[in-house]
Amino acid sequence: MPIHLSHEAVLGGLAALGFFWAFWYKWRFTIWPMLHPNEVKELPYYVPYLGHAYSFLTNLGGLFEYGKRTFSSAQTYLLTVAGEKMYIMSHPPNVHQVLNRLSRDEHDHDKNYHLLMRRFGISEAAITMLSQKPTVSFVQANPNLEPNPQLKTMGDMAHILVRKQLNPGPAYDAFEAVFLDNIDKAMSFDELPPEALLSSLENTKTASLLELVRWTFGRATVDAFFGPALLRVAPDFVHNYNTFDDNIWTFLYKLPTLGGNGNKSIKKLRTAVVAYLGLPEAERDGASWMVKTVITEMTARGMGVHDIAGWLIIIHWGMTSNPWRLVAWMAVHLAHDASLREAVREELAPILAIPGLTNVQLQATVSTEAKHLVSLYNESLRFYNDAISVRELTRDVQSATGETLRKGNMVMLIHRHLLMDEQVWGPDAKTFQPARFLGKEGEALLRNKNFTPYGGGPALCPGRFMSKSGALMFAAWLVSRFNLEIAQGKNKNGKGMPRVDLQTKNGTGVGIMGVKDGDDCVVVLSKRG
Numbered sequence: 001m002p003i004h005l006s007h008e009a010v011l012g013g014l015a016a017l018g019f020f021w022a023f024w025y026k027w028r029f030t031i032w033p034m035l036h037p038n039e040v041k042e043l044p045y046y047v048p049y050l051g052h053a054y055s056f057l058t059n060l061g062g063l064f065e066y067g068k069r070t071f072s073s074a075q076t077y078l079l080t081v082a083g084e085k086m087y088i089m090s091h092p093p094n095v096h097q098v099l100n101r102l103s104r105d106e107h108d109h110d111k112n113y114h115l116l117m118r119r120f121g122i123s124e125a126a127i128t129m130l131s132q133k134p135t136v137s138f139v140q141a142n143p144n145l146e147p148n149p150q151l152k153t154m155g156d157m158a159h160i161l162v163r164k165q166l167n168p169g170p171a172y173d174a175f176e177a178v179f180l181d182n183i184d185k186a187m188s189f190d191e192l193p194p195e196a197l198l199s200s201l202e203n204t205k206t207a208s209l210l211e212l213v214r215w216t217f218g219r220a221t222v223d224a225f226f227g228p229a230l231l232r233v234a235p236d237f238v239h240n241y242n243t244f245d246d247n248i249w250t251f252l253y254k255l256p257t258l259g260g261n262g263n264k265s266i267k268k269l270r271t272a273v274v275a276y277l278g279l280p281e282a283e284r285d286g287a288s289w290m291v292k293t294v295i296t297e298m299t300a301r302g303m304g305v306h307d308i309a310g311w312l313i314i315i316h317w318g319m320t321s322n323p324w325r326l327v328a329w330m331a332v333h334l335a336h337d338a339s340l341r342e343a344v345r346e347e348l349a350p351i352l353a354i355p356g357l358t359n360v361q362l363q364a365t366v367s368t369e370a371k372h373l374v375s376l377y378n379e380s381l382r383f384y385n386d387a388i389s390v391r392e393l394t395r396d397v398q399s400a401t402g403e404t405l406r407k408g409n410m411v412m413l414i415h416r417h418l419l420m421d422e423q424v425w426g427p428d429a430k431t432f433q434p435a436r437f438l439g440k441e442g443e444a445l446l447r448n449k450n451f452t453p454y455g456g457g458p459a460l461c462p463g464r465f466m467s468k469s470g471a472l473m474f475a476a477w478l479v480s481r482f483n484l485e486i487a488q489g490k491n492k493n494g495k496g497m498p499r500v501d502l503q504t505k506n507g508t509g510v511g512i513m514g515v516k517d518g519d520d521c522v523v524v525l526s527k528r529g
């Protein structure tokens, strides 16, 4: 039976609701903090339980800016997002303390990895298996596996394998050679990735600079990591990866997208890697040391191909997503700034004239001698970085400045706030200065505690060598082999620079920020004499 409420009853109900809400708000954000002066202050919100969930999912950068305006930069504050409590931290001593104290009994990041693995379709059984220590008899019965005298879990071994692959050493050298040789090949006039080209004449090609970077890095990374077999079994792998990468935020946070592109393409990526894993081992020739080793280690522990594929896709994502965005920004600045381009060309000329260097040796020389280019790389890392480190507190701890942080809450370290701090970077911190890292003062900035583009402590990014190597050499070949002209009337944002995507969709919180949808840098390329 329908219930009829009088006008007065409705108004009365609303007034009571308003009263309770006002009481709740006053209690939560004024009285309770006064009664508990030692607890970390909370960023006020209007909707109980949900807190800042909407801004967290749609404008993370804006939410952190709001937090920064509300509290002093040295202060940690608490954020509520759909019932979860997160400490937001950006004061360097506090950030470094958290980065350096990564351990399961204090600042743990297992929970985060488990969420990531679930998102990439890895089964609960496999996640459990990754956290189990092997028995002595298992290790003795499998002498072909990596040495494991401390009986580390497969999850911990996987971290070791990633570092052995990506930190300088024989496995990295072989990987870097394939990676750079691929970029070298793609950056010649006749081999430019066709997906990036808008038109081709005999002596000029018009290309989207963003797509040029993206396809060059996409193919080079797949080839260096999986070997040529993956693109043989799945020629559209890079295309599917790019679609997935465009929707990364919605995918990670399970948001609905038009057509669910993130989810559809991750399924296609998994199908491709499963087919690759089904090939006889000899046909996977050219795979990196890590891919071969991970397959052997995980198979020996009983992990199935779907789960191994999920794990390899996570690593491939880490290898691809941030580096191409970083290089895209470097390339855009080189295209727009003629004097920067000339300075880089000038310093590269004698290096590129040295005969007989392999690409790996060339890269080593470029990274020590080409000062303007290296400064551009570091400034791009600083300026376009929006990485966040996340840890779970597994017990109550004190921050470096004495704040009490409660067990069960997450801690989020906002690297962008350190990288944009005017006290360290000067009044021009919020503008892009490609020469910032030149000279003695510039080199000192590299050692500054605020320069954390790759994180720090035990979780310091193992991909930094690969990223730098690919970035420097792509940019070096771009400016030394081609004349670059910004194409008239082709860029959505007029002739100006592409804008940063400040929405969360394209990278915020995941690493290097992407370019705003629809913006581009279209260039006319011709061979340099």
Ligand code: HEM
Residues within 6 Å of the ligand: 109, 159, 162, 166, 315, 316, 318, 319, 320, 322, 323, 326, 385, 387, 388, 389, 390, 415, 452, 453, 454, 455, 456, 458, 459, 460, 461, 462, 463, 464, 466, 467, 511, 512
């Ligand atoms: C411009 C490029 C990159 C940026 C800005 C970047 C940024 C970061 C940051 C800030 C962290 C620390 C996260 C934390 O503290 O929890 C990190 C960790 C990590 N990065 Fe990168 N990264 C980049 C490239 C790469 C590449 C090429 C790989 C290759 C696979 C990679 C793989 C990883 C892995 C596996 C970790 C976790 C390390 C651990 O937990 O021990 N990254 N990265």
